[in-house]
Amino acid sequence: MGTVKFNTAAEAHLKLDQQKCRACEERVCLQVCPAGNYEENEADPREIVLSWEGCLECGTCRLACPHGAIEWNYPVGGKGVCYRYG
Ligand code: SF4
Ligand code: SF4
Secondary structure (H helix, E strand, C coil): CCCCEEEEECCCCCCCCCHHHHHHHCCCCHCCCCCCCCEEEEEEEEEEEECHHCCCCCCHHHHHHCCCCEEECCCCCCCEEEEECC
16 A cells, blocks of 8 residues: 555545445445445444545445445546556
């Protein structure tokens, strides 16, 4: 993680359907994201907080979510993660 930089876009490129998250039992997003970008809201654990600003654009969460709750796009206009070594 120390070798990547982020050029953060103004708008989120990942969006969650919180209704699906509230009903979700598996909650695999909490386990699969290599950057740990998914967390339960401390004040309301059925809600998922997504820190899209630190996204590595690997696509794992989109494939892993069993309920299709993640609207996944690449960041706009060359924004997002920048890998310095390939
Ligand atoms: S993103 Fe998918 S896996 Fe994560 S809580 Fe929502 S529905 Fe469940
Ligand atoms: S695309 Fe990868 S790094 Fe980004 S939020 Fe999903 S699992 Fe995490």
